[in-house]
Amino acid sequence: MNDSNHSDAQEFGFVFPCSFPIKAMGPANCGLEAAVLEIIYRHAPETIDPAVSIRPSRGGKWISITVTFNAENRVQLDAIxxxxxxxxxVLWAL
Incomplete structure (x- = not known):
């Protein structure tokens, strides 16, 4: 492991590359899923068939989208x- 990855692992709690879930929430029925996937593909173009789950809010006004993909490093995650x-x-992301 090089020093950069070792530093990431200590500071961020992960050893890269790793499978990483990102969740975003926003209004339903307005293209949020496509927007979130476009951002992930822009920063992680090698991503093929990421795991995507969508959960609507109880009232159906909002959705949360979780995309699990292979993260290469902290810089990539920060950019996403x-x-x-x-x-x-996007109202919030975690």
């Missing part, structure tokens, strides 16, 4: 989170 939280359809 930055783009997700900046997107107009």
């Amino acid at each position: 989170y930055q783009d997700l939280t900046a997107h107009e359809l």
